[in-house]
Amino acid sequence: xxxxxxxxxxxxxxxxxxxxxxxxxxxxxxxxxxxxxxxxxxxxxxxxxxxxxxxxxxxxxxxxxxxxxxxxxxxxxxxxxxxxxxxxxxxxxxxxxxxxxxxxxxxxxxxxxxxxxxxxxxxxxxxxxxxxxxxxxxxxxxxxxxxxxxxxxxxxxxxxxxxxxxxxxxxxxxxxxxxxxxxxxxxxxxxxxxxxxxxxxxxxxxxxxxxxxxxxxxxxxxxxxxxxxxxxxxxxxxxxxxxxxxxxxxxxxxxxxxxxxxxxxxxxxxxxxxxxxxxxxxxxxxxxxxxxxxxxxxxxxxxxxxxxxxxxxxxxxxxxxxxxxxxxxxxxxxxxxxxxxxxxxxxxxxxxxxxxxxxxxxxxxxxxxxxxxxxxxxxxxxxxxxxxxxxxxxxxxxxxxxxxxxxxxxxxxxxxxxxxxxxxxxxxxxxxxxxxxxxxxxxxxxxxxxxxxxxxxxxxxxxxxxxxxxxxxxxxxxxxxxxxxxxxxxxxxxxxxxxxxxxxxxxxxxxxxxxxxxxxxxxxxxxxxxxxxxxxxxxxxxxxxxxxxxxxxxxxxxxxxxxxxxxxxxxxxxxxxxxxxxxxxxxx
Amino acid sequence: xxxxxxxxxxxxxxxxxxxxxxxxxxxxxxxxxxxxxxxxxxxxxxxxxxxxxxxxxxxxxxxxxxxxxxxxxxxxxxxxxxxxxxxxxxxxxxxxxxxxxxxxxxxxxxxxxxxxxxxxxxxxxxxxxxxxxxxxxxxxxxxxxxxxxx
Numbered sequence: 242x243x244x245x246x247x248x249x250x251x252x253x254x255x256x257x258x259x260x261x262x263x264x265x266x267x268x269x270x271x272x273x274x275x276x277x278x279x280x281x282x283x284x285x286x287x288x289x290x291x292x293x294x295x296x297x298x299x300x301x302x303x304x305x306x307x308x309x310x311x312x313x314x315x316x317x318x319x320x321x322x323x324x325x326x327x328x329x330x331x332x333x334x335x336x337x338x339x340x341x342x343x344x345x346x347x348x349x350x351x352x353x354x355x356x357x358x359x360x361x362x363x364x365x366x367x368x369x370x371x372x373x374x375x376x377x378x379x380x381x382x383x384x385x386x387x388x389x390x391x392x393x394x395x396x397x398x399x400x401x402x403x404x405x406x407x408x409x410x411x412x413x414x415x416x417x418x419x420x421x422x423x424x425x426x427x428x429x430x431x432x433x434x435x436x437x438x439x440x441x442x443x444x445x446x447x448x449x450x451x452x453x454x455x456x457x458x459x460x461x462x463x464x465x466x467x468x469x470x471x472x473x474x475x476x477x478x479x480x481x482x483x484x485x486x487x488x489x490x491x492x493x494x495x496x497x498x499x500x501x502x503x504x505x506x507x508x509x510x511x512x513x514x515x516x517x518x519x520x521x522x523x524x525x526x527x528x529x530x531x532x533x534x535x536x537x538x539x540x541x542x543x544x545x546x547x548x549x550x551x552x553x554x555x556x557x558x559x560x561x562x563x564x565x566x567x568x569x570x571x572x573x574x575x576x577x578x579x580x581x582x583x584x585x586x587x588x589x590x591x592x593x594x595x596x597x598x599x600x601x602x603x604x605x606x607x608x609x610x611x612x613x614x615x616x617x618x619x620x621x622x623x624x625x626x627x628x629x630x631x632x633x634x635x636x637x638x639x640x641x642x643x644x645x646x647x648x649x650x651x652x653x654x655x656x657x658x659x660x661x662x663x664x665x666x667x668x669x670x671x672x673x674x675x676x677x678x679x680x681x682x683x684x685x686x687x688x689x690x691x692x693x694x695x696x697x698x699x700x701x702x703x704x705x706x707x708x709x710x711x712x713x714x715x716x717x718x719x720x721x722x723x724x725x726x727x728x729x730x731x732x733x734x735x736x737x738x739x740x741x742x743x744x745x746x747x748x749x750x751x752x753x754x755x756x757x758x759x760x761x762x763x764x765x766x767x768x769x770x771x772x773x774x775x776x777x778x779x780x781x782x783x784x785x786x787x788x789x790x791x792x793x794x795x796x797x798x799x800x801x802x803x804x805x806x807x808x809x810x811x812x813x814x815x816x817x818x819x820x821x822x823x824x825x826x827x828x829x
Numbered sequence: 830x831x832x833x834x835x836x837x838x839x840x841x842x843x844x845x846x847x848x849x850x851x852x853x854x855x856x857x858x859x860x861x862x863x864x865x866x867x868x869x870x871x872x873x874x875x876x877x878x879x880x881x882x883x884x885x886x887x888x889x890x891x892x893x894x895x896x897x898x899x900x901x902x903x904x905x906x907x908x909x910x911x912x913x914x915x916x917x918x919x920x921x922x923x924x925x926x927x928x929x930x931x932x933x934x935x936x937x938x939x940x941x942x943x944x945x946x947x948x949x950x951x952x953x954x955x956x957x958x959x960x961x962x963x964x965x966x967x968x969x970x971x972x973x974x975x976x977x978x979x
Contacts, residue, residue: 476954493938501938604934604946608927611952684959721954725912726921746920746954802912809918 253378255327259344260351260374266307266421267429269349271437273309273410274449275548276324276346278441280313280408285449286401287430289423298424302417307353308409310397315406316361318368325359325372325385346410347372355414360394364406367398373414427451432533433552435459440547461542461553462507462570463532472687473508475612476721476746480511480620483532486569486609494582494598502582503574504602506609509534511568511620534567541571543583543592550583551592559603560610569613571606622758632761634713636768641715645739645776648784655786663783666790671733674724678742679705681722706732706742717768719745719754728805731775741775743768749808757821774801838905841868845914847925847968848872849904849933850883851979855891856944858933859883862908862926864915869905886947902979906968924955928965936969940976 264272270287277285288308296303316324327347350357351374358371370385377383390398397409421429434449434456441447442458449456466483473484486506494500509532515524529535540560543551560566575583582598594602648654655663676693682705683690704710708720715737723730723744732740745754753767778797782790812819838846845864851857863872876883877895887895895901908914913921930950937943955961 472957474957490935492935495938600945601934601938605931607949608931608952608956615952615954685955685957687957687959687962689959689963726916726918727912728918747918748920802916806917809916813917813919 251381252383253374253381256347256351256374256377256383259327259348262348262352264349264352265429266353266426267433269352269412270307270309270430271433272345272349274311274434274438276410277309277311277313277408278438278447278548280311280315282311282313282407283447284312284401285447286310287449287451289426289452291423292417298427299422301422302420304415304417304420304423304426305413306415307412308397310401310407310409312402312404312407315363315408316359317363317365320363321359321361321368321370322385325357325370327383350410350412353415353420354412355416356412358388358411358413359408360390360398360411361408362402362406364404366405369394427454431456432459436461436533436542436552437549439549440544444547459533461533461538462505462572463509464505464507467507473612473616475616475619478508478616478620479623480514480568480617483510484508484616486612487571490605492601492605494579494601498578500579500582502579502598504571504605506569506571506606506613508613508616509568509570511617511624514620514624536567539567539569541573543573543575545575545580545583546577547574554592556602557594557599559599559606563614565614565617566610568617569610571609573602622755632764633717633719633768634711635761636717636765636772637713637715639765639769640717640772645780649780652784653786655784659786660783663786663790667733667779667782668735670794675702675705677724678722681705682720685721706734706737706740708742708745716740717772718742719750719768721746723747725802726805727801728808729771729775729801731778733779739772739776739779741772743771747805747809748812749805752812752819756819760821835870837868837907838903839868839870841865841871843910843915844868845908845922847906847908847922847929849906849929849972850876851902851904851944852898852900853942853944853979854900855887855898856942857887857890858937858944858946859886859948860926860930860933860946860950861948862919862922864917864919864922869903873903882949883947886949890945890947904972904979906971908964920953920955921961923951924953924958924961925965925968926950927953927956928962929968932965932969933972936973940973 274285274287286309288306288310289304290306290308291298292303292305293300324346327344346359347357355374356371358369360367360369362368367390369388369390371388372383372385394409394411401407402409430451431454434451435442436459438447438449438456439458439460442449442456443460463483467485470482470484472488473486478484484507486508487504489503489505491501492504494502510528512525512528512532512534515528538553540553540555541551542549543554554560555562560569560571579598582595584593584595676695676697679693679697679701680690682701683693700710706720707714707718716739718732718740720742721744723742726747727744728747728749729741729743732742734740744750753764757763778801781793781797785793788796841864845862846869847860847862848869850859850861859876861872861876863869865872875881878884884895887898908922908925914925927950930946930948934946937946
């Protein structure tokens, strides 16, 4: 049997240490608000008393007291004493508790000031106890004192707790060493409280006010907007709307222990697009503020029992530090059963993932990260396109006055009967192809399509043929689907004449349009060249009478297939060496 | 003597595949796609040679060589015999591959034994296409339905 030896605790130093674990003012106040929420409060008021009332709110080191008042269940005398203990009991905590260590009230309060006062009543009358850090340090003993409720405190009870129950927490003797200004604390709290208690404010009808200002719930993912706007298509998104990347999905971290978490991810707007979208508006700053788009706000928001415990976490590197992820907003909803997988700290402000949780979430997030980054880059490209005018539109515009050569030297002009016959064959082929093109467009949008009826609209036809409804596109269309996934195909109808549909997702097209997005001239020339290829194929169908139309179709189509495949293969094999990655040094 | 049935997995002349390497004992899954002329069996060589991606990822994840694995299975899922899927241009195949991998990550906690997905696949711009989604779902469904007997 081992001998027990007494390892006595210096309560003063312990409490001092606890007060220095790194709370910010807003995190400390939120930890105290947790207790109010847990006590079923409907109204929570924060009052900030200044040292010098005549000084501006912008002045630093001018806070006298923080007072948090709630009309929750309140505590009788014994419960107050229990709450003031270090490591207070969790007997009263239900399964959905926001508490974790029974340290929050004390550590949060003493992180800001030297004296903590608790005034509370469960309906049987108000009692007041206070703990003073300097006194505890002097006595080297942890204790509270029962004191009288003063006039100011009675006024608070009369004003805010008319029902005779609730709690007032007062943190006084604020340490005025680099303490934030009232203005900054309120500004930060408005955002933090709105986000941290988003579910309580929006679903449970709880009111939180700072002074006389009510705090609004803020959903950091702006899910209601994503619900209106739908899923993110990273190749089409122009950055103006919030979109879903992943709708809520349940992820099992441990099947045996039944540990499930819910993950959802949205893409927030791309602010620079608002600088140029409507000339003269320059709304990018407003959009950044509204959607909280800045360096410290992208990543995962982890809510435990619906209370935020981790703000914009990169989850140990799952989300890289990279501006391209500024619009990435993820949320993980966990309950207390998942605590061991998320290792939450005392301040409830950060977490460390277990190996299992890291692996699962990291794997799950891979696609979302790629989408978010690609969408951000695409929005950047769209933004640049607006500034520089889209090269595709320029290429189309260049052709306005252009007339193709009617018959090449050495070719015989076909007689009228054959010419009409050929034209009819081409028109019939294209007409029958329209339905296929519409079907592909719909499938690309994620719609389930069996067959397309003949009664498609002109709008549908235009969008399918051109890839978008745009009157400025008259000949060269960048589309997401071309038959057999080839690089390009000719298109003809009597209104548009000879056109080309370029498969913008083909690897070679992506090399031109995405990898070399900055090179506008290259894109214009590529578009024009593709049109000449398509035009030459249609020329052959119309004018080369010495071969049968059907034979020409097969041969030219095969040629187009082989070129498309060779180009894809070249991109694959030379992936890292093609422009813009080409370097003179390597091949010198 | 070791017997291996390779029926239907060596022909890639007009056929592309999604494939899954599975070891239940070592709890790993590797998802891939190929239009190789020699099918999934032909593609396997590249995965298991000294610089093969499967071999590398296995060691990275498990800490020991894949040579020690004695229950590895190759599951091959033929894709439609159309040009989009068989061509060198691989955006359609990549999209199916991506969706299959993603669904397996979601599914793994529900399967016993669970597994780590050790393949890395590229995001394809075509993952929103309804036909591709349907194909991926049918592959995952087939994997899930048969998992207990693998």
